[in-house]
Amino acid sequence: MEAIIKQVEGLTFVAKADSNHWIAIDGPKQFFGSEAAPRPMELLLIALGSCTASDVAAILQKKRVDLREFHVKLRAERAEEH
Structure with missing residues (x-):
């Protein structure tokens, strides 16, 4: 199994694994994230x-x-x- 994680901006990332479905990941505002996706x-x-x-x-x-x-x-x- 492999996964790829790419930074979009700041603490916002997108990731996908073998199933080829992209998911968004973000951080909380207190750590300079935008809270646009799950942490x-x-x-x-x-x-x-x-x-x-x-x-x-x-x-x-x-x-x-x-x-x-x-x-x-x-x-x-x-x-x-x-």
């Missing part, structure tokens, strides 16, 4: 949740479970210092 740490949390959700949904489909509604809610705290 990198938000995308990390979304990726974790969507990977888990995809696995669970695939397992349930294989077991022929009638999945009518399914959602995953994640909460994370970011360390103040890094």
